[in-house]
Structure formats: C-alpha cells, structure tokens
Amino acid sequence: MAEFLDYFRKERLPHIWCPGCGHGTVTGALIRAIDKLGLDKNKIVMVSGIGCSSRAVGYLDFDTLHTTHGRALAFATGIKHAKPSLKVIVMTGDGDCTAIGGNHFIHAARRNIDITTIVMNNSIYGMTSGQYSPTTPHGMLGTTAPYGNVEHEFDVCELAKASGASYVARATSFHVTLLTDLIEKALMNKGFSVVETLTQCPTYFGRKNKIGGPVELLNWIKDRTVNAKAATALPPEKLAGKLLIGELYKAERPEYCASYAETTARVQRTYNDYKGGNRGCELNSD
Amino acid sequence: MAENAKLMQGNEACTMGAIAAGLQFFAGYPITPSTEIAEMCSEELPKFGGKFIQMEDEIGSIAACIGASLTGKKAMTATSGPGFSLMQESIGYASLCEIPVVIINVQRMGPSTGMPTSPAQGDIMQARWGTHGDHQVIALAPGNVKECFELTFKAFEYAETYRVPVIVLADEVISHMREKVILPNPSSYKIPMRAMPKNPAGYKPYGADPDGGVPLMAPFGQGYRWHCTGLFHDESGAPSGKAAVAEKLLHRLERKIEKNAQAMEDYYAESMDDCDVAVVSFGSSAMAALSAVRRARKEGKKAGMLRLKTIWPFPDQALRRLCASAKKIIVPEMNQGQLVLEVERAIHGKAGVIKLGKVTGELFHPDEIYRALKEAF
Numbered sequence: 001m002a003e004f005l006d007y008f009r010k011e012r013l014p015h016i017w018c019p020g021c022g023h024g025t026v027t028g029a030l031i032r033a034i035d036k037l038g039l040d041k042n043k044i045v046m047v048s049g050i051g052c053s054s055r056a057v058g059y060l061d062f063d064t065l066h067t068t069h070g071r072a073l074a075f076a077t078g079i080k081h082a083k084p085s086l087k088v089i090v091m092t093g094d095g096d097c098t099a100i101g102g103n104h105f106i107h108a109a110r111r112n113i114d115i116t117t118i119v120m121n122n123s124i125y126g127m128t129s130g131q132y133s134p135t136t137p138h139g140m141l142g143t144t145a146p147y148g149n150v151e152h153e154f155d156v157c158e159l160a161k162a163s164g165a166s167y168v169a170r171a172t173s174f175h176v177t178l179l180t181d182l183i184e185k186a187l188m189n190k191g192f193s194v195v196e197t198l199t200q201c202p203t204y205f206g207r208k209n210k211i212g213g214p215v216e217l218l219n220w221i222k223d224r225t226v227n228a229k230a231a232t233a234l235p236p237e238k239l240a241g242k243l244l245i246g247e248l249y250k251a252e253r254p255e256y257c258a259s260y261a262e263t264t265a266r267v268q269r270t271y272n273d274y275k276g277g278n279r280g281c282e283l284n285s286d
Numbered sequence: 287m288a289e290n291a292k293l294m295q296g297n298e299a300c301t302m303g304a305i306a307a308g309l310q311f312f313a314g315y316p317i318t319p320s321t322e323i324a325e326m327c328s329e330e331l332p333k334f335g336g337k338f339i340q341m342e343d344e345i346g347s348i349a350a351c352i353g354a355s356l357t358g359k360k361a362m363t364a365t366s367g368p369g370f371s372l373m374q375e376s377i378g379y380a381s382l383c384e385i386p387v388v389i390i391n392v393q394r395m396g397p398s399t400g401m402p403t404s405p406a407q408g409d410i411m412q413a414r415w416g417t418h419g420d421h422q423v424i425a426l427a428p429g430n431v432k433e434c435f436e437l438t439f440k441a442f443e444y445a446e447t448y449r450v451p452v453i454v455l456a457d458e459v460i461s462h463m464r465e466k467v468i469l470p471n472p473s474s475y476k477i478p479m480r481a482m483p484k485n486p487a488g489y490k491p492y493g494a495d496p497d498g499g500v501p502l503m504a505p506f507g508q509g510y511r512w513h514c515t516g517l518f519h520d521e522s523g524a525p526s527g528k529a530a531v532a533e534k535l536l537h538r539l540e541r542k543i544e545k546n547a548q549a550m551e552d553y554y555a556e557s558m559d560d561c562d563v564a565v566v567s568f569g570s571s572a573m574a575a576l577s578a579v580r581r582a583r584k585e586g587k588k589a590g591m592l593r594l595k596t597i598w599p600f601p602d603q604a605l606r607r608l609c610a611s612a613k614k615i616i617v618p619e620m621n622q623g624q625l626v627l628e629v630e631r632a633i634h635g636k637a638g639v640i641k642l643g644k645v646t647g648e649l650f651h652p653d654e655i656y657r658a659l660k661e662a663f
Contacts, residue, residue: 078353
C-alpha cells in the first residue's frame with residue numbers, strides 16, 4: 001500500500017469530525033479499497049452533499065465536489081454522463097441520501113449509472129445536532145423525536161435494490177475488513193453500486209439514546225447485524241430485527257452511459273453526414 | 287432566399303444558438319413552454335457526440351449541468367417559472383463556485399402553476415434575487431426569434447468568460463413565435479471558451495485579481511485534483527469561516543460583474559435622440575410597444591423606444607444616456623411592475639416613470655401602449 005496519507009490533503013487536516021465518530025473509519029476503508037485496486041488518482045472524482053459524511057471529500061486528494069444538500073448524485077450524474085472515463089464516487093449520509101436526496105437516489109439506481117455510492121448511515125442528522133432521519137429506528141430518540149421516533153425507517157439496501165442498483169452491500173464501521181472488501185467490489189461493478197455503512201454517532205445518537213460512548217455504540221451496531229451468509233442457516237426468530245451485512249445483491253444490467261453510447265453510435269451511423277453548427281464536438285472525445 | 291434562412295420557433299433558435307456556441311451537455315425536465323428545447327437537444331446532441339439527459343426534476347437538471355460543466359463541457363438547461371424556482375439553490379451554488387452554466391427560462395404566468403401556456407414577464411426579480419445571499423447573475427432577454435439564437439450564443443460567451451450562471455429570460459410568445467431567421471455563417475462564430483490553467487503545479491482554483499478577476503478553471507479529471515465547495519473558500523478552494531476570506535471572495539464576485547456591466551449593455555433603441563416620452567420595455571411586450579411608438583411618431587409626437595436585451599446587470603448607463611431628453615418614461619411589462627423599479631432607480635428622478643403592468647396572461651395590444659403614450663404627452 002502506498003503511504004495512507006498520500007490520499008489525503010494533509011494541509012486540510014485535522015478533520016472536523018467528533019472524537020469517536022465512525023466516518024473516518026469508512027473514509028479509511030474507501031481509501032484502502034482504492035489503493036488496493038490501484039485506481040488512478042487523477043481520474044477519480046469524489047462528490048458529496050451536505051452533512052457530516054459529506055465533509056469527507058474535502059480531506060481527500062482527488063478532484064472533489066462538495067455540493068448542495070441531497071444533490072450529490074445529480075451532480076455526479078452530470079459528471080459521469082459528460083465524461084464516462086472518470087471514476088465517480090459519491091459519499092453521502094442517511095439524511096442527505098434518503099431524505100432530501102431520496103429522489104436522486106432512486107433515479108440514479110434506476111438508470112444504473114456507473115457511480116459508487118457510499119452511504120454513511122449513522123441514523124441521525126449529526127451536523128444539525130441530532131434530529132431523527134429516515135433511518136432512525138422506530139421508537140428511538142432524536143432532538144426532534146423527544147418522545148421516541150413515530151416514523152419507521154427505510155431499509156436503504158432494499159430501496160437501492162428495488163430501484164435498480166446492480167450492486168448492493170452493507171457493512172458497518174465495526175466490520176472494517178468486510179467494509180473494505182465490499183467497497184472494492186462496488187468500485188469494480190460497472191453500474192450503480194451502493195455500500196451502506198452503519199456507522200456510529202456517539203455525540204448525538206449514542207448520547208441521546210443513552211447507549212454509551214463510541215465503543216458501546218459500535219457494539220450496539222454490531223449486535224443489530226447478522227452476516228448474510230450466516231443468516232441462511234439461522235431460524236427466522238434469530239433474524240428478527242436484524243440487518244444483514246455482506247454482499248446483498250448483484251445483477252447484470254445495462255449501464256446508463258454504455259447504453260447512451262450505443263444509442264449515440266446508432267444515431268451517428270444514420271446522420272454521419274450531419275453538418276450541424278457544432279465545432280466544439282471534437283472536444284467531446286469520450 | 288439565402289441558404290441559411292429558416293422559418294423557426296424561438297425555442298428552436300435558442301437550441302441552435304446553444305449548439306453554435308458549442309453546447310455539449312443538456313439536462314432538463316419537461317415543462318411548458320420550454321419543452322421544445324429539451325426535445326430538440328435530445329434529438330440533436332447525440333448526432334455530434336453531445337449528451338442529453340432527462341433528469342428526475344429541475345433540481346437534478348441544474349445539478350447535472352453544473353457537474354458536466356466541471357468536466358470542461360458547455361452545459362445548458364431550459365425551464366419555466368416553477369422549474370426555475372426549483373433551480374434557485376444550485377444557481378447560487380454555481381454563482382459562488384464560479385461554474386459556467388446557461389439557463390433558459392421561458393417565462394409563463396405565475397405564481398405557482400399559474401397559467402402554464404400564457405406568456406408573462408414576472409421572473410425579472412427572481413432571475414436577479416431568486417437564490418439566497420448576495421450574488422451576481424447575468425440575464426438576457428430576447429425580443430424576437432433571431433435574438434433567441436444570438437442571445438443564447440452570447441449567454442455562453444458570458445458564462446464562459448465570467449464563470450457565472452447566465453439566464454436567458456425568454457417568454458412564451460417569443461419562444462413559440464415563428465419567424466424567418468437568417469442564421470450567421472458558422473465560420474463567423476467565435477466559439478466562447480473558458481480560460482484554463484496550463485499546469486497543475488501550484489494551481490489555485492480560486493486565485494485571481496481581488497478586483498473582479500476570473501480564476502482559471504481546471505476541468506475535472508486532468509490531474510489538478512482541486513476542491514469545489516459551496517462553503518465560502520479561500521484561493522486554494524479550502525473551506526473557510528474567516529471574515530476576511532468571505533469579504534474578499536464576495537467582493538471579487540461582485541466586482542467581476544460590476545466592472546464589466548457597461549461592456550455587457552445591449553439594447554435596441556429607436557427615435558430616442560430627441561424623444562419627450564420614452565417607452566422602455568423588453569421581450570414580447572416591446573413588440574407591441576415599438577408599434578405604438580412608431581404610430582405616435584407618425585403623428586408627430588416625439589416618442590422613443592428603448593428595448594433592453596441585457597436585463598442584469600441592469601444597463602444603468604445606457605438607460606440614463608439614451609433617456610437624456612425624455613421627460614417621461616413608460617415601462618410596459620407583463621407583470622405588476624418589476625423592471626420599472628430598476629428604471630426608477632437608475633433614472634433617479636430625472637424623468638417621470640410610469641408603470642404599465644399587465645397580468646392577464648395576454649400580450650399587450652399596441653393600442654394599450656399607444657393610449658398610455660397619448661396620456662403621457
């Protein structure tokens with residue numbers, strides 16, 4: 001492995017995350033996966049939205065885009081469609097991705113556009129100090145759920161799968177080796193890939209729900225999960241209320257940019273004598 | 287008939303103007319009365335390797351355009367009132383992050399769903415102040431089909447030169463009207479191109495003259511590895527919460543447009559030299575106004591016509607200069623009085639300003655403006 005910090009903008013450190021936050025663990029896993037695959041730093045674009053998760057990209061030494069709340073995938077779609085040779089990775093959180101950005105999430109998945117999305121799911125809005133999110137479990141506390149969350153949570157992976165993503169996996173900031181391995185596979189998938197990572201927010205989620213510090217919260221997350229392979233041998237009562245981790249779904253589906261390129265080739269065969277006004281098209285060499 | 291003469295619609299002319307300027311990417315969402323632009327882009331762009339995408343909403347559309355622009359491609363979206371409202375947050379993003387993008391807003395009756403197929407000019411202030419915070423935009427208003435071509439072309443020129451979002455404020459009549467247009471010879475086009483850095487070493491993504499300089503823009507994917515954020519940022523692109531950094535950045539962004547405002551002034555003036563009463567208008571309202579002014583002139587009344595093509599930055603200097611002899615200024619517009627506020631501000635009491643708003647979803651009839659002229663004399 002290259003020097004780990006070579007992937008960081010060292011002058012931008014230290015980061016703004018709280019002590020005990022899981023986001024650094026997830027960012028580390030992503031960097032290790034990129035390093036293992038030997039991807040070209042100059043051809044990677046990292047895109048994020050708003051929230052704690054989205055601050056990750058600012059510390060990383062790639063072309064990085066910190067966008068508006070919820071819209072990372074829409075910006076990323078523009079980048080990938082305009083220049084398919086780039087490797088586009090989105091770092092997002094549960095609120096950013098499944099609340100304000102939910103529409104872009106399901107449509108990016110439906111298109112199966114070749115973007116790798118890392119959802120850092122800490123079940124809370126951390127940046128705004130602890131409001132409940134679409135992934136806060138029913139009954140748990142947030143600053144806007146002082147009597148317990150009335151709503152029920154999304155299953156991010158089921159949502160991605162149903163919407164058309166071609167690679168869906170889940171890990172946690174406890175299962176770091178598994179997480180790195182899954183991100184690596186997601187990066188290799190040509191299509192829309194989602195790796196949901198359950199991660200700890202001790203400052204707001206852990207404290208508000210009286211779970212304890214980072215270690216207790218990590219253990220709490222670990223106990224909520226069951227490995228997908230092990231789950232096949234377990235009786236249903238052992239799986240009740242548990243989230244599966246591991247590779248959850250993989251499918252061969254046409255990728256958006258590839259399909260658009262095919263259509264373009266067909267159109268150009270028909271209109272190869274087209275003399276339309278554009279003289280900038282030679283710049284568009286993807 | 288000249289080879290390049292074509293009967294076309296305003297929306298078609300916008301699309302062709304964009305393609306002439308080197309459009310390579312269009313993202314949009316269907317909305318009346320702008321949809322023909324998306325339809326035509328979906329058909330034309332693949333022919334020369336450009337990219338079209340129909341996004342899930344207008345928020346996604348402008349976001350995708352900004353993303354595409356960051357890879358070095360010329361990007362555009364087209365919409366109308368409700369969609370334009372949805373785009374506002376990311377227009378602010380493009381403004382702060384200095385990302386060239388062109389937005390065609392074919393104005394229709396509002397607020398809300400309003401009268402989707404009726405013309406209006408109610409987005410003058412939304413174009414200027416729609417997104418939160420102090421910021422600068424450029425907005426151009428075509429007054430006929432040919433200008434849809436020309437001003438869309440010019441919109442790219444400004445977007446690329448100044449690294450700002452540029453809005454083309456068309457309206458339902460201009461966009462759906464068909465006229466004969468003689469297109470310029472393609473070899474005469476000077477394709478606008480943003481200034482790019484030559485070497486990643488020492489690249490400062492936001493390094494520029496503090497007095498309105500435009501930084502060099504590196505396309506993503508070419509080894510510059512820079513950070514683009516909607517947080518206030520210093521010259522290196524790093525987020526900053528420092529007062530001095532914020533002040534310096536916003537000052538430069540303001541000066542960038544302010545100091546070039548006079549160069550961007552664009553208008554059509556007729557009989558303004560000696561006029562007693564001037565009519566100042568834009569877009570389709572100006573068509574009726576011109577007819578009324580000519581009728582008044584024929585009757586010996588000293589009426590003048592000033593049709594603004596550049597709306598933002600507001601052409602203060604041109605207005606004051608051209609209206610020097612006017613005692614009164616009538617401002618017909620299809621809203622309850624938006625442009626008139628700017629005319630009043632710029633003319634600063636040197637002439638009486640008369641508001642002539644119309645919000646019925648119908649075009650002005652020349653008689654309505656003629657009557658206002660007669661009253662003014």
